[in-house]
Amino acid sequence: MKRNIVIASVTAAALLTGGTAVAVAGTGANGAQTSSTEATTHATDASGATHASFSDAARAALKAVPGTLDSLDRDHGARTTWDAEILGKDGKWHEVTLDASTGKVLNQHIDRDTDAEDAAEAKALRNADVSATEAARKAASRGTVTSVEFDGDRTQVWEVETVKNHKERDLNVNAQSGKVTQAPSDDGDDD
Template sequence: MKRNIVIATVTAAALIGGGTVAAYASGGDDSASTQRQSNVRVADDRDDSAQDRAEDQAEDRAEDTADDRDDDAAEAAARTRTAKVTAADAIAAALKHTPGTAVAADLDDDGSNVWEVNVVKGDGAEYDVRVSADDGKVLGAQRDDDDDNDGREDLAALKGASVDAREAARAAAAKGAVNDVDLDDDGPAAWSVQTTKGEWKVDLKTGKVTQDHDDQDGQDDRDGDDD
């Protein structure tokens, strides 16, 4: 009789102990699941934080670029106001001194108050002709000895054009005083002209002046920031 009681007691103890182990094991699984969920949340928060930082940095770079462009435009406008010789007249003086095809004219930003006009000869040779912005006198001309085909490529882009650099400068002058004329051959070729009131495209065949789309986008962004 005592032996039966002992066996029953041991069996009960084993069942209780097994239940405890099972309960402990079950509790361990819940803890691991909770830990994994916590780790996932931490990883998600980390990813969101990294994305936010990347977006903030991109916005900062865009704002810095816009600010730099505004500063450059302001400086160019100031230089243009002090120039007594227009871009069109500087181009005419440069071509009289060095015959060829003018492909660019830029009012130097080094404080010298000089127009630098790029002229390409028929053989593709390029010359930088410096013209005083005070009196229109040619100060000198220097051949560009770079071993590239920019000159020939510019002549090819201008083949069949009806509007030259001087005419483009005159056309864009209706949109503000011109401080830079350049041949833009990215996509459909056109004259790219910068004035004190923005950047413009001048059609090579018709001379039609339209606002540069990139400049318009940047202006829209800056206007939106002011709201």
Template sequence: MKRNIVIAVVTAAALVGGGTATALAVAGNDDDSTSVTRTDDDRDDRGEDRSDDRDGDDDDGAVRAAAPGDVTAAEAVTAALKHTPGTAVSAELDDGSWEVDVLAEGDTWHTVRIAPDSGKVLGAQKDDEDDAAEVRAALKGASVTAEDAAKAAAAKGTVVSVDLDDDGGDKGWEAETRASGGDARDWNVDLKTASVTPDRDDD
């Protein structure tokens, strides 16, 4: 008798929930019965939970996309100069793309954005800068370009920025690197020898 009640209850639960149910009943007699019930809705809920976890992994992937990808700082500079000929003065990995500042002919400034995973040009815009004379004076007689400086600094870690320091008497390239553990370091790269030395102001 109790067995029939168990089966009826399981059937009713399946109809009310809108799904199906599986019942296993083991009974020695009418006075001793045991049932185990598992609904498809439970399985669907577990599937949705796993799907949510996968979505979370995708979010982590989006965060990782802001990290340096296959395109190095030197390669980003090369791609930018191919698009906008001139003198690259800085390159920085910012907001998920490389931003390369180029001093073109006629002392016009351009910022070229490069995709860090493919090296494709994402866009370029003309900037209003008025320090072209200072930059050209700082680079006069220099044999090390921004690309060369990025390559030299890459021996210290992953280069996330390289920039010309044209202030004061110690003119040269400044580079920032990130180690595999995420630690940031600043370096100075000589304009003529490409020698890399720690930045004195780097804590």
């Protein structure tokens, strides 16, 4: 019964946000019934075209370069893409560009212009208890995730941008606790 409530709840939430829901039920190793539910929302533009979700893009980027996702950002240039930075299992920084409508890798290369700051970022990223995809999942209730970036300075947080009803919202997700807070305004007003 609980499984059906969870599946129905996630399906309703995904449909309300214009997305799709996928639910899988089965039996676990000890024979108990288990369920796994994943909501994947797809952004649509003014023409109604569907785009790969944050989770689709994250999976594709990490499939291309196994490692730890440092940032994933939706770029609205001449061609809409997802731009990912990954700390590869090889210890090198990789940049991956994905087509936003299909999630296919368009380009990938190793960032050879690294410095001591990048080494500090890598160490902080390895120590984070919350991953980029977990941070995005926590922030998704507040809108469609368009960007997640790790900030290893001082308090380690994931900086998450969401869009809901054509309004952008900047959130911080603590890299240790997963607590979501409104990001401080960077407009320079002290009011």
